[in-house]
Amino acid sequence: MMTDQEIQQAIDACRPGSDDLQQPEMAGLAEAIRRDPDVRRRYECSQQFDALVREPFRDVPVPDGLADRLLAAVAPSLDRTTVESQEPVALRPSEHPVRKAAEEPGRWPRQKRRRFWTVMAGSLTAAALVGFLLLVPYFSGAEPLPDDRLPGEIMAWSDAVVRQGWDEDLPAAQVLRPLDRAVRADPQRWCSIATAYDSQTVVYDVAPRGAEMALVFCMRCRVRNSILPEMPPLNAFSATGGLTLGVWRRGDMVYVLVVHGGQRRYRELIEASPLIGLLLNGCPVSLTATA
Numbered sequence: 001m002m003t004d005q006e007i008q009q010a011i012d013a014c015r016p017g018s019d020d021l022q023q024p025e026m027a028g029l030a031e032a033i034r035r036d037p038d039v040r041r042r043y044e045c046s047q048q049f050d051a052l053v054r055e056p057f058r059d060v061p062v063p064d065g066l067a068d069r070l071l072a073a074v075a076p077s078l079d080r081t082t083v084e085s086q087e088p089v090a091l092r093p094s095e096h097p098v099r100k101a102a103e104e105p106g107r108w109p110r111q112k113r114r115r116f117w118t119v120m121a122g123s124l125t126a127a128a129l130v131g132f133l134l135l136v137p138y139f140s141g142a143e144p145l146p147d148d149r150l151p152g153e154i155m156a157w158s159d160a161v162v163r164q165g166w167d168e169d170l171p172a173a174q175v176l177r178p179l180d181r182a183v184r185a186d187p188q189r190w191c192s193i194a195t196a197y198d199s200q201t202v203v204y205d206v207a208p209r210g211a212e213m214a215l216v217f218c219m220r221c222r223v224r225n226s227i228l229p230e231m232p233p234l235n236a237f238s239a240t241g242g243l244t245l246g247v248w249r250r251g252d253m254v255y256v257l258v259v260h261g262g263q264r265r266y267r268e269l270i271e272a273s274p275l276i277g278l279l280l281n282g283c284p285v286s287l288t289a290t291a
Contacts, residue, residue: 002028008163011043016051042162049159051241143221143228143254144197146237146247153195154245154258157217160193161203167191177202177218180255182232182248182271185214197221197254206269214269217256221249228254232270236263246270 002010010029014020021030021043032039144150166189167173173190177200185206195201198219207214228249236246236257244266246257259266 002032007032007039008042011039011046014043014047016047045162046159049155049162142197142223143226143249144217144219144247144256145227146233146245150237150245150247150256151239151241151243154217154243154256157193157195157201157203158215161191161215164191164193166205173202173204176200177220177253179204179206179216179218180248180250180253182250183216183255183257183269184271185269187216195219212265213258213260214265215258217258219254219256220252221254222252232257234267236266238263 007029010026014026014029020026021033029039029043033043034040144153168189170187170190173179173187173192176192177198179187183204183206185208187204187206188209189205191203191205193201193203195217198221201217201219204216204218205214206216226249228247230248230250232246232248232255236244238244242260242262244259244262246266248255257266257269259269
């Protein structure tokens, strides 16, 4: 019988939309899914999350001007290397390359060895620079922002929730990261995960029993100049997979509300001001001040 850790590793190894579960090495997982509803739920959630997170990264564009930035970054070191390799070196008779090669067969002459390591160092530097420039846009922010990168982050966070498991001791969660009062739904359960923004991010499940997904990620993010609003945005960010996302800040706390559904369901979960409520209900509102 497979342990819980082995089951989770097998679930993580199954690619979405593939026949991995029918492979002989996955027979233990297939049997566990058939007999255990909890394992089946974890497998289905993992498949859904993996399928959604794959979409935003299917065709990642190369940043504009990447080639020029790479050339500008490595040009000084390449020029310096070229000059050094061309400088004449006065050798004593005992250090003549031909004689050294004859005395020590199988070894490269000193200049060839230096050029080899220079090329290797330049290649490694360029590779590291490419990786750095490609990853900076994904990890440079100190707070989550409602843009095209956030859905991928949310899918990774949700996958972490599946691995961690839920807790129903709600008072303990309020001590760590309290739920913002602008969220009108009552939390059903919670989970603590580590994110790039807060190692003690608290996730609240605010969806009623049987309803579609509705999660609030609460994280402490201290930044000097935040661009996030202080209230949940009325017009939330619509992402792939039918997700609607709202991000706002209150003090040092940042809240990310994620619902599976459209704008209407998102607005049902946030507290709107009286003016916004009237506008949504189609009531005329006069904005002219009276004396």
